[in-house]
Amino acid sequence: KAGVTQTPRYLIKTRGQQVTLSCSPISGHRSVSWYQQTPGQGLQFLFEYFSETQRNKGNFPGRFSGRQFSNSRSEMNVSTLELGDSALYLCASSSLGGAATNEKLFFGSGTQLSVL
Amino acid sequence: AQSVAQPEDQVNVAEGNPLTVKCTYSVSGNPYLFWYVQYPNRGLQFLLKYITGDNLVKGSYGFEAEFNKSQTSFHLKKPSALVSDSALYFCAVRAPNSGNTPLVFGKGTRLSVIA
Numbered sequence: 001k002a003g004v005t006q007t008p009r010y011l012i013k014t015r016g017q018q019v020t021l022s023c024s025p026i027s028g029h030r031s032v033s034w035y036q037q038t039p040g041q042g043l044q045f046l047f048e049y050f051s052e053t054q055r056n057k058g059n060f061p062g063r064f065s066g067r068q069f070s071n072s073r074s075e076m077n078v079s080t081l082e083l084g085d086s087a088l089y090l091c092a093s094s095s096l097g098g099a100a101t102n103e104k105l106f107f108g109s110g111t112q113l114s115v116l
Numbered sequence: 117a118q119s120v121a122q123p124e125d126q127v128n129v130a131e132g133n134p135l136t137v138k139c140t141y142s143v144s145g146n147p148y149l150f151w152y153v154q155y156p157n158r159g160l161q162f163l164l165k166y167i168t169g170d171n172l173v174k175g176s177y178g179f180e181a182e183f184n185k186s187q188t189s190f191h192l193k194k195p196s197a198l199v200s201d202s203a204l205y206f207c208a209v210r211a212p213n214s215g216n217t218p219l220v221f222g223k224g225t226r227l228s229v230i231a
Binding site: 004006033040041043045048056058090092102104106108 | 148150152157158159160161162165167206210212217218219220221222223224
C-alpha cells in the first residue's frame with residue numbers, strides 16, 4: 001500500500017507570491033490533516049478535511065486555505081507569502097480522523113517551503 | 117485546552133545506555149497519548165500510543181512509554197540506545213470525546229546517540 005505522498009518536495013518562492021501544495025493520502029483514508037513544522041514552534045495544526053469538508057481549523061490567518069477532492073486528495077494554498085511562512089508543511093492521513101480520537105496518523109515526507 | 121510539553125530540546129546518550137525522552141501533558145479527563153519519531157528528511161512515524169489499560173506501553177523499535185497519571189507524564193524509554201535511534205521525537209495528546217479537536221504535538225526533542 002502506497003504511503004502518503006506530498007508534492008513538490010521543495011519549493012522556493014518570493015514574498016507576495018502564492019503557492020499550492022498537494023497531498024495524496026493512503027488509499028481508503030478519508031481524513032487529511034495539515035501541519036506546519038518550524039524549529040522554534042514544533043508542529044502546529046493548520047486544518048483537517050474529511051470527505052471534502054473542512055472539519056477543523058487551527059489559528060492561522062486566512063491566507064492559509066485548503067480543500068479536499070472527492071478522491072480524498074488535498075491541496076493547501078498560501079497566498080501573499082511572507083518570510084515567516086518558510087517551514088516544512090506536513091500532511092497526514094487517517095481513516096476517520098477526528099471522529100476516532102485514538103487513531104494514529106500517517107505522515108508524508110513534507111514540502112519544504114522557502115520564502116525569500 | 118489540551119497541551120503537551122517536552123522539557124528538553126536535546127538529549128544526548130551513549131550507545132548501549134538506556135535513554136529517556138520526557139513528556140508531560142495537560143488535558144481534561146483521561147488522555148490519549150502518542151509518540152512519533154522523525155528521521156532526517158522524513159515525515160513523522162508512529163511509535164506507540166496509550167489509550168487505556170496497562171500503564172506501560174510497548175511500541176516499535178524496542179521503545180516503550182510509561183503513563184503516569186499522578187505526574188501527568190508519558191516518558192519514552194528504551195533500555196539500550198542505538199546510533200540509529202538518533203532522530204527528533206514528538207509527544208502528542210488528544211482528549212477523548214473531544215469531537216474533532218486535532219492531535220496536539222509538543223515541540224520535539226532531538227535525541228543524539230553517540231557511538
